[in-house]
Structure formats: structure tokens, C-alpha cells
Amino acid sequence: MRLSRAFLATLKENPAEAQIVSHRLMLRAGLVRQTAAGIYAWLPAGLRVLRNISQIVREEQDALGAQEVLMPTLQPADLWKRSGRYDAYGPEMLRIRDRHERDLLYGPTNEEMITDLFSQAVKSYRELPQVLYHIQWKFRDEVRPRFGVMRGREFLMKDAYSFDASYDDAVATYRRMMLAYLRTFQRLGVKAIPMVADTGPIGGDLSHEFLILAPTGESGVFFDAGFEEQDWLAEQVDTDDHASLGRFFERMTSFYAATDEKHDEAAWDHVPADRRREGRGIEVGHIFYFGRKYTESMGVSVTGPDGEAFHPEMGSYGIGVSRLVGAIIEASHDDNGIIWPDEVAPYRAAILNLKAGDAACDSVCEALYASDPDNLLYDDRGERAGVKFADADLMGHPWQIIVGPRGAAAGTVELKRRSTGERIEVPVADALARIAKA
Amino acid sequence: MRLSRAFLATLKENPAEAQIVSHRLMLRAGLVRQTAAGIYAWLPAGLRVLRNISQIVREEQDALGAQEVLMPTLQPADLWKRSGRYDAYGPEMLRIRDRHERDLLYGPTNEEMITDLFSQAVKSYRELPQVLYHIQWKFRDEVRPRFGVMRGREFLMKDAYSFDASYDDAVATYRRMMLAYLRTFQRLGVKAIPMVADTGPIGGDLSHEFLILAPTGESGVFFDAGFEEQDWLAEQVDTDDHASLGRFFERMTSFYAATDEKHDEAAWDHVPADRRREGRGIEVGHIFYFGRKYTESMGVSVTGPDGEAFHPEMGSYGIGVSRLVGAIIEASHDDNGIIWPDEVAPYRAAILNLKAGDAACDSVCEALYASDPDNLLYDDRGERAGVKFADADLMGHPWQIIVGPRGAAAGTVELKRRSTGERIEVPVADALARIAKA
Numbered sequence: 059m060r061l062s063r064a065f066l067a068t069l070k071e072n073p074a075e076a077q078i079v080s081h082r083l084m085l086r087a088g089l090v091r092q093t094a095a096g097i098y099a100w101l102p103a104g105l106r107v108l109r110n111i112s113q114i115v116r117e118e119q120d121a122l123g124a125q126e127v128l129m130p131t132l133q134p135a136d137l138w139k140r141s142g143r144y145d146a147y148g149p150e151m152l153r154i155r156d157r158h159e160r161d162l163l164y165g166p167t168n169e170e171m172i173t174d175l176f177s178q179a180v181k182s183y184r185e186l187p188q189v190l191y192h193i194q195w196k197f198r199d200e201v202r203p204r205f206g207v208m209r210g211r212e213f214l215m216k217d218a219y220s221f222d223a224s225y226d227d228a229v230a231t232y233r234r235m236m237l238a239y240l241r242t243f244q245r246l247g248v249k250a251i252p253m254v255a256d257t258g259p260i261g262g263d264l265s266h267e268f269l270i271l272a273p274t275g276e277s278g279v280f281f282d283a284g285f286e287e288q289d290w291l292a293e294q295v296d297t298d299d300h301a302s303l304g305r306f307f308e309r310m311t312s313f314y315a316a317t318d319e320k321h322d323e324a325a326w327d328h329v330p331a332d333r334r335r336e337g338r339g340i341e342v343g344h345i346f347y348f349g350r351k352y353t354e355s356m357g358v359s360v361t362g363p364d365g366e367a368f369h370p371e372m373g374s375y376g377i378g379v380s381r382l383v384g385a386i387i388e389a390s391h392d393d394n395g396i397i398w399p400d401e402v403a404p405y406r407a408a409i410l411n412l413k414a415g416d417a418a419c420d421s422v423c424e425a426l427y428a429s430d431p432d433n434l435l436y437d438d439r440g441e442r443a444g445v446k447f448a449d450a451d452l453m454g455h456p457w458q459i460i461v462g463p464r465g466a467a468a469g470t471v472e473l474k475r476r477s478t479g480e481r482i483e484v485p486v487a488d489a490l491a492r493i494a495k496a
Numbered sequence: 497m498r499l500s501r502a503f504l505a506t507l508k509e510n511p512a513e514a515q516i517v518s519h520r521l522m523l524r525a526g527l528v529r530q531t532a533a534g535i536y537a538w539l540p541a542g543l544r545v546l547r548n549i550s551q552i553v554r555e556e557q558d559a560l561g562a563q564e565v566l567m568p569t570l571q572p573a574d575l576w577k578r579s580g581r582y583d584a585y586g587p588e589m590l591r592i593r594d595r596h597e598r599d600l601l602y603g604p605t606n607e608e609m610i611t612d613l614f615s616q617a618v619k620s621y622r623e624l625p626q627v628l629y630h631i632q633w634k635f636r637d638e639v640r641p642r643f644g645v646m647r648g649r650e651f652l653m654k655d656a657y658s659f660d661a662s663y664d665d666a667v668a669t670y671r672r673m674m675l676a677y678l679r680t681f682q683r684l685g686v687k688a689i690p691m692v693a694d695t696g697p698i699g700g701d702l703s704h705e706f707l708i709l710a711p712t713g714e715s716g717v718f719f720d721a722g723f724e725e726q727d728w729l730a731e732q733v734d735t736d737d738h739a740s741l742g743r744f745f746e747r748m749t750s751f752y753a754a755t756d757e758k759h760d761e762a763a764w765d766h767v768p769a770d771r772r773r774e775g776r777g778i779e780v781g782h783i784f785y786f787g788r789k790y791t792e793s794m795g796v797s798v799t800g801p802d803g804e805a806f807h808p809e810m811g812s813y814g815i816g817v818s819r820l821v822g823a824i825i826e827a828s829h830d831d832n833g834i835i836w837p838d839e840v841a842p843y844r845a846a847i848l849n850l851k852a853g854d855a856a857c858d859s860v861c862e863a864l865y866a867s868d869p870d871n872l873l874y875d876d877r878g879e880r881a882g883v884k885f886a887d888a889d890l891m892g893h894p895w896q897i898i899v900g901p902r903g904a905a906a907g908t909v910e911l912k913r914r915s916t917g918e919r920i921e922v923p924v925a926d927a928l929a930r931i932a933k934a
Binding site: 059063064065066067088091093094095097098099100101102105108123125126127128129130131132133134137149150152154156157160162164171174175178179180185188190195197199201211212 | 497501502503504505526529531532533535536537538539540543546561563564565566567568569570571572575587588590592594595598600602609612613616617618623626628633635637639650
């Protein structure tokens with residue numbers, strides 16, 4: 059994209075309404091604009107980030123055998139009356155009445171609807187397990203929406219739901235999802251640590267929240283440094299084998315990790331002092347086993363091997379996709395702006411033409427840009443070099459390809475790595491190979 | 497995807513509530529399920545079709561220089577009060593009140609919001625033209641939702657909006673969009689013909705509806721057979737040149753085309769008798785120039801070359817993405833089921849294992865499936881051959897790869913082309929190359 063033509067207006071001043079750094083930077087870098095309290099329009103660069111995150115989430119869900127569907131945003135109230143949650147859910151549920159005076163609601167989550175869809179399609183234990191997910195906009199009518207997309211009202215979430223024939227199978231599904239989440243966050247370029255969370259009346263230990271480490275996080279966290287050293291993409295797990303999944307899960311949970319609410323000083327004392335890490339975290343995901351809560355309350359069953367009907371075991375697994383955009387920025391920025399991890403950046407690199415109108419500079423820039431226009435942002439504006447440097451840092455492209463008159467004459471460009479500030483001079487012909495993904 | 501594991505329940509019986517063929521086939525082939533009147537959940541195969549269509553629409557919008565954004569589903573009523581449409585819009589607008597008693601609405605269209613976003617970002621004529629679009633769910637509270645996704649309440653639409661400095665520039669944008677639409681529908685594998693539509697108080701001839709030819713269409717259409725012979729993908733137009741765009745538009749509009757409402761018998765008489773075609777059509781797109789209607793009413797202007805502020809000229813350009821799924825089926829099916837055009841099919845081919853459990857059949861099927869599991873549906877169920885043939889015809893995969901014990905022993909499979917019924921026997925090793933896209 060040519061910046062001169064892009065619908066991408068950066069702001070020099072900090073918007074007054076933005077209290078936290080990710081909100082400020084998302085407005086300043088032209089990623090989103092607020093259209094109503096807690097409701098945002100995604101501008102082209104922001105949408106690219108949202109889509110990059112969605113795609114990584116999708117690939118890891120697909121890899122574990124989950125199947126993608128797309129449920130509508132509006133749901134009939136009747137469905138929630140069946141589960142008993144319609145009256146229980148508070149004022150965060152946006153209740154709507156249509157022209158025929160039928161009660162609808164804007165879905166804040168989809169347990170009821172997926173359970174109903176499941177019951178229409180699956181009749182026998184032979185078709186289990188089933189894991190279904192969608193990536194869809196949700197609405198929660200927060201009393202005080204704030205922090206930009208971090209606590210918005212209309213938000214994009216991946217929510218998956220599993221159906222298993224037995225508790226043991228449900229545990230295996232939960233562990234597969236745990237691995238998929240660890241892989242997902244690692245691919246997104248952030249450190250997300252699973253922490254045991256409340257299970258409520260269900261009990262057991264099958265509830266984890268995933269927190270991204272960021273100094274501005276809402277929760278204090280205590281964890282074993284061993285977590286940060288793991289490469290979950292290289293983890294050898296036979297996900298068809300319950301024993302292999304069990305070993306993975308045991309190893310994973312052997313590292314201490316807890317939010318301040320759940321912190322256990324006695325267990326913490328057993329973590330070697332040089333491995334103790336304290337920080338703050340932002341919740342971006344939650345996985346949760348809840349058994350037969352919905353299949354029982356909604357009367358959904360399938361036929362077992364003995365011909366008897368039984369209620370399948372369920373779990374739900376959420377990732378806050380739009381929230382992640384803010385959370386990643388909270389975890390990865392400096393005073394000059396965003397530092398996008400490679401995998402989620404809206405553009406791989408910005409080409410900075412330091413002297414637009416100079417024949418040599420224009421020619422080098424145009425040739426570079428033409429080689430991959432979809433993944434490069436070409437700053438072809440007639441602005442001063444300082445403005446271009448500042449905007450590129452603000453927008454946080456992983457690389458800047460800096461083209462000045464001296465270099466262009468000599469056939470070289472300068473590459474700047476946003477995350478480290480490192481600069482190297484390379485021949486024009488090598489530039490794109492040097493910034494290619496590892 | 498293995499059909500034995502797929503969340504894809506076909507129905508043998510025609511659902512009683514479905515009045516038209518696309519609705520029946522979409523339910524029977526497991527593409528959608530209704531969750532409330534006129535509101536549908538998209539199951540995995542249906543979502544794949546929806547995404548294939550969206551991607552072609554997106555590519556053609558991007559190619560003309562439009563930029564993708566994503567506006568939220570809910571809009572503040574205030575925005576519509578600024579344009580004067582809040583009170584004018586009838587009961588099809590779903591009006592919502594949030595917990596703070598603020599009036600929201602579920603967007604049926606986005607002229608107001610995009611004009612507001614434009615005004616925040618664009619200040620000078622130098623930044624024109626701008627064409628912005630999104631592919632987002634809309635809601636229209638139809639009094640009698642019916643015909644499945646063809647007249648649903650929650651529906652997916654691509655809507656683009658253009659901003660130009662002058663009428664001439666707006667005309668050029670309109671013509672570029674016309675070409676993009678002709679290309680889009682051709683790539684989707686359907687015959688869509690643009691028909692002059694009402695412009696209301698704006699006047700002029702810059703309003704066209706696109707109708708897909710289908711015997712069940714809601715409108716009668718009359719058109720010159722010349723339309724069907726055009727290859728818009730090969731059309732040579734310099735879209736930067738107003739004169740070249742003008743020649744293209746003149747040629748395109750030289751073919752007679754009109755709905756029954758607008759039919760002009762005198763003009764029709766000038767079409768040679770052997771080129772006259774009559775049929776029925778389903779509206780799937782509408783492009784519309786409306787000048788300064790919103791920029792004036794909402795007080796949006798940019799600075800011109802003379803330093804004076806002026807109101808940009810606008811147009812809007814819609815494609816009914818979810819409606820297209822139904823419309824394509826209306827245009828392309830037979831008594832046995834759907835006949836998907838190659839470009840939108842959920843799967844490229846189904847592999848039919850006629851004797852699941854037979855070592856040779858299983859081995860051939862597994863090897864074929866492993867070569868491209870994302871684009872093949874493997875019918876590995878323990879069903880009779882007749883059931884598998886019927887389901888594959890119903891689901892409408894462009895190709896069937898039929899693996900029986902005799903062929904498997906001889907190293908051959910049978911390929912069936914869904915659209916023609918043609919069957920050929922080929923060596924296993926050649927099967928995937930034979931069904932590859934042209």
C-alpha cells in the first residue's frame with residue numbers, strides 16, 4: 059500500500075480519552091476509531107492485524123481437529139430460557155425486541171446455541187468427540203467501557219466448544235486445547251502463561267486463564283521462569299494418545315504459575331529463588347471444562363454403545379481476538395510506538411523514501427515496492443525524513459527499509475529492525491531477502 | 497475432511513419449512529441451520545462457501561484500489577439523526593436501547609458511519625479518490641423472512657463507498673466498480689447482468705442492479721445475448737484513463753438489458769430477434785451514485801485546490817454475500833442437488849470409498865486424501881455406495897473421485913464431473929491432476 063493513498067491517518071497528539079498506552083497507540087497509529095462508547099471501527103491497518111491474529115488462532119484450532127462454523131450475532135431469548143441463563147445473566151446482556159415483539163439478544167457467548175446445533179446433528183457416541191468453534195463478534199454491555207478494544211462492548215472472540223463421551227475423553231480434549239493455546243500464543247509472538255482459574259460448582263482443576271505478561275496488566279502474576287524457556291511448537295505430543303497428553307499436561311503444570319488471587323506462598327517457596335518471576339498480566343484466553351451443565355439443562359443426549367442415551371461432557375475455550383490487539387501492544391511497545399511481532403504486523407516493512415521526487419530514490423523504492431505490494435507499506439509522501447521515521451516507529455512495522463539519495467546512488471539501502479533499533483546497510487538486491495520471515 | 501468426523505449432517509427428507517430449492521438444498525446439504533426466524537448458523541461446509549465468495553469479492557475490490565475496513569454491527573442512533581434517516585427508516589431497522597438508555601441500531605447499511613469516518617481522516621482533495629469497503633453482517637427486520645438466506649434478517653454484505661472530488665471522477669469510480677462487479681460475478685461462475693435501476697431524486701443513469709439468471713428469480717428480465725458472450729476477465733481497460741473507462745462503459749451499456757419494470761418495448765425491437773433473451777433474475781448487487789446527499793446533510797467537506805471547502809461526491813456499491821450462496825444454488829442445481837461452480841465449492845472433490853474396510857480401497861483413498869486434506873472431502877463412512885453417490889450429488893462437489901474394489905486392484909479410479917455427469921476412468925496417479933483447476 060502507498061501511504062499517500064492509504065486510509066491511515068496517524069495522529070501526532072495523544073488523544074485525551076485514551077488512558078492506557080495500547081489505546082493511545084491504536085488511535086495514533088490509525089488502527090481503529092471509536093464510533094460509540096466501547097464500539098470501534100477497524101481501519102485497514104488494524105483490520106490486517108485482527109485478521110493475522112484470527113488466522114493463527116484458526117490454524118491451531120483446525121490442527122487439533124476443531125471444525126469452524128459461524129453462528130449469528132443475534133440469538134433468540136428462548137434458547138437462553140432453556141438453559142436457565144436468560145434471567146440469571148445481568149445487565150451486560152444486550153436484550154433486543156424485534157418488530158414482532160420477539161425477544162432476541164446480542165450473543166455474549168454461545169454455549170446454548172452450539173449445544174442446540176450439536177443436538178440437531180449428532181445422535182450417536184460414534185460421532186464423538188466433536189469440537190466446534192467460530193470467530194464472531196460478541197457484545198457485552200459493559201457499564202464503563204474503557205481501555206479501547208481491551209474492554210470494549212462489541213468485541214471479536216474465538217470460542218470453541220467440545221463434546222465428549224466420557225470424563226476421560228473430555229480431559230484429553232482439554233489437554234489438546236491447552237497445547238493448541240500455548241502454540242497459538244507463541245506464534246503470536248507474546249508470552250502467555252496459563253494460570254489455574256476458578257471452576258465454580260464443577261470443581262476439579264480443568265480451568266485455566268491465559269495471561270499475557272505486560273507491565274500494565276490488570277492482575278499480578280507469579281510464575282516459574284521455566285515457562286518462558288519452553289518451545290511449545292517443538293513439543294512432542296501424540297495427541298491421539300491419552301498417556302502422551304497426560305505427560306505433556308503434567309510437565310506443563312509442574313511449573314508454578316498463579317495470579318495474585320490464587321497465589322500460594324507455600325508452593326512459591328518451593329520454586330528456586332532464581333526462577334521466581336513476578337509481574338502483571340492481561341487475560342486473553344480462558345479454557346474451561348464444565349461437564350454436563352448445558353447438555354443436562356437443555357436435555358441434549360446421544361445414544362451410547364449400550365443403546366442408552368447419555369449427556370455428553372462439554373468444555374468451552376475462548377480467545378479474545380480483538381482484545382489481543384491491545385494486549386500485544388501493551389506487551390510490545392516503547393516510547394516511540396508499537397513494536398509488532400513479525401507474525402501479526404499489518405505490514406512486513408515500511409519503505410521510507412527519504413527524498414520523494416529524487417529519481418534514484420523513487421526508482422529504488424518503486425522497484426522494492428513492486429516486488430511485494432501486499433506486504434509492504436511504501437511511505438511515498440512528500441514529508442520530511444523525520445516525520446517518516448516517527449510514523450514508521452509509531453506504526454511499529456518489524457522492519458524499515460530506508461532509502462536515501464546517497465545509498466540509492468550507491469545501490470544500497472539501510473534496514474532498521476524495529477524491535478532492536480539495529481541498522482544495517484545492504485545492497486538493494488538483498489533487502490527483501492534480509493527481512494523475509496525466518 | 498473425513499465425512500465420518502465432519503459436522504455435516506445431510507437430510508434425506510425435504511424440510512417442510514423450505515419453499516424454494518436453494519433453501520431446501522442448503523438445509524439438506526448441511527450448509528446452514530436456522531436459529532431464529534430469518535437468522536442462520538453457518539455449518540462448516542456453508543462457511544467455506546461463504547468465505548470463498550467473500551475472498552473473490554475482496555480480491556476484486558482490492559484490485560480496483562478499494563481499501564478494506566471493518567465497521568461494527570451496532571451503530572449509534574445519533575449518526576442517523578445527523579443524516580435525517582433515523583426517523584425516515586421504517587420498521588426494518590432494528591432499534592436497540594443499551595443499559596444507559598442510549599439508542600443504538602443494528603446497521604442495515606453504512607453510509608452515515610463511513611461518511612463520518614472519512615471526515616475524521618481525509619481533509620484535502622489531494623487524498624481523493626477514496627474507496628472504502630467492508631464485508632460485515634447487517635440486519636434488516638424483514639416482516640416475513642423467508643427463502644432461507646435469500647431473504648434473511650441477519651445477512652452478510654459487502655458494501656463499498658466512494659468519495660470523489662468531482663462528478664467526472666465519481667463517474668470514473670462508478671465505471672471501475674462496474675468492471676469489478678462484472679469480473680467478480682464471472683469468477684463466481686454465475687451469469688449476472690447489470691440492469692439500469694432507479695436513481696430517485698439524484699437522476700442520471702448511474703444506478704445498476706446485478707441480477708443472476710435463475711428460473712426462480714423474483715424479477716422478469718430481458719437482455720441481449722451479447723452479454724452472455726463477454727469475457728470480462730479479458731476486457732482491456734486502462735482504469736486510470738477516463739476515456740478508456742468511457743469506451744468500456746459505452747460498450748457494456750450498448751447491450752439491451754432491463755427488468756420487467758423498466759422494460760422498453762421500442763428499444764427491445766431494435767435487438768435482433770435471434771439475440772433476444774427473456775428469463776428471470778435474482779438481485780445480488782447494486783451500485784449507485786448519489787452525489788453529495790450524505791456529505792451535505794452531514795456537513796462533511798474537504799479543502800479544494802483553491803483553498804475552498806467542498807462536499808465530496810459519493811457512491812455506494814453492495815454485494816449480498818450470504819444471499820449469493822442461495823442465488824448461486826438457484827442458478828446451478830438439478831434434481832439430485834447442488835452443482836457448485838468450481839470457484840465457490842466448499843471442497844474441490846469428494847473421494848467416495850465404495851468399500852470402506854477393503855484394504856485396497858482404503859489404501860487408495862487414504863493416499864489421495866493425504867495429498868490435499870484441506871480441499872478434499874473423504875467419504876469414509878460405512879454406508880452403501882448408493883448413499884455415498886446420493887450425498888455427493890446433493891452436496892454438489894465439482895468432482896467425485898470414485899474408488900471401488902475392482903479399480904483399486906487395477907490402480908484406477910473413476911472421476912465424475914458433477915456439472916455434466918461425465919465419468920472417466922484414470923490411473924490413481926493422474927486423478928488429482930485431472931481435477932485441478934484450469
